[in-house]
Amino acid sequence: YFGDSLGNIWAFWSLEGFERWKYKLPSGSANARPALGPDGTLYISTTDGKLYAFAGIGSVEEITRRQKLVYYPSNIEKAPINKPVWTLKLIGSTIGKLARGPDGTIYVARCRDKGEALIPNLYAVSPDGKIKWTLTFNTTYFIVDSINVDSHGTIFLCAYTWFSSVMQSLIPELFIINKDGTIISRQSFPSSQVLHSIIFHNDTLYLIQRNRSTQTGPSKFLVINITTLSYPNYNTPTKTIYIKKSLEKDLIDLLKTTMGPDGTLYLLYILNPTQVEYLLLLDAYNSSGSLRW
Numbered sequence: 575y576f577g578d579s580l581g582n583i584w585a586f587w588s589l590e591g592f593e594r595w596k597y598k599l600p601s602g603s604a605n606a607r608p609a610l611g612p613d614g615t616l617y618i619s620t621t622d623g624k625l626y627a628f629a630g631i632g633s634v635e636e637i638t639r640r641q642k643l644v645y646y647p648s649n650i651e652k653a654p655i656n657k658p659v660w661t662l663k664l665i666g667s668t669i670g671k672l673a674r675g676p677d678g679t680i681y682v683a684r685c686r687d688k689g690e691a692l693i694p695n696l697y698a699v700s701p702d703g704k705i706k707w708t709l710t711f712n713t714t715y716f717i718v719d720s721i722n723v724d725s726h727g728t729i730f731l732c733a734y735t736w737f738s739s740v741m742q743s744l745i746p747e748l749f750i751i752n753k754d755g756t757i758i759s760r761q762s763f764p765s766s767q768v769l770h771s772i773i774f775h776n777d778t779l780y781l782i783q784r785n786r787s788t789q790t791g792p793s794k795f796l797v798i799n800i801t802t803l804s805y806p807n808y809n810t811p812t813k814t815i816y817i818k819k820s821l822e823k824d825l826i827d828l829l830k831t832t833m834g835p836d837g838t839l840y841l842l843y844i845l846n847p848t849q850v851e852y853l854l855l856l857d858a859y860n861s862s863g864s865l866r867w
Contacts, residue, residue, distance in 0.1 A: 577604025595656035609672040625662040660703035673721035683718040707755040722772045727753035732769040777805040815863040837861040
């Protein structure tokens with residue numbers, strides 16, 4: 575499932591690659607990451623301040639159509655036009671970041687323009703499209719980077735705040751929020767770091783930070799700081815892992831981080847060897863921070 579900048583929402587069968595359905599938004603675009611409910615319901619946020627819900631798979635007609643696609647892909651009709659189950663209007667003009675809690679609650683972070691300021695709100699929305707609560711953050715310049723929810727319903731919101739509208743000093747911050755909308759803690763990090771991602775493993779939160787590009791150009795080092803915080807409070811770091819790898823070529827970006835069931839950390843990043851090509855590298859690290867391969 576994905577949306578695009580032209581206002582289309584697409585669904586494709588993951589195994590066969592055939593188009594399942596599509597929907598054209600009446601306004602706005604939807605090129606943000608969607609969220610899926612346990613019943614297959616798709617939730618996606620749009621630039622015009624709306625949250626859409628689309629039904630999951632289940633009808634006999636749709637399953638039959640999928641079987642025809644597998645055996646007769648050249649003779650099948652075009653994918654049907656889907657319609658949302660419900661639409662919810664939220665305040666905010668930026669693309670909302672989404673996450674789903676273990677009880678099915680959808681959390682949406684949006685920012686609304688107020689002069690030169692961006693006022694951030696976090697919405698908790700029930701699976702039937704009703705707002706459960708709204709949290710307004712006490713800050714004026716604010717960019718939401720990601721939202722994550724652990725298996726207990728605790729919400730982790732990574733954001734950047736800055737001191738002026740020209741964004742000269744981006745400060746990474748982590749907000750830890752109860753499922754009732756109360757803020758547990760707010761932690762700030764050095765502006766030289768980027769809050770890249772959050773990983774949950776065995777009731778432990780791994781906060782992945784990477785180095786920001788230097789003023790003179792891309793970095794020749796991949797520098798990773800991994801801070802571990804444990805359930806239930808997540809207040810005091812239990813361990814800090816530091817990884818620094820010298821690179822022969824310019825670091826463009828850290829693309830993806832994930833963790834295996836045994837605690838192995840995988841980093842996927844991209845280098846720029848020449849002006850016309852890029853190089854993808856995948857590294858595996860032990861839980862202590864030592865390079866495995």
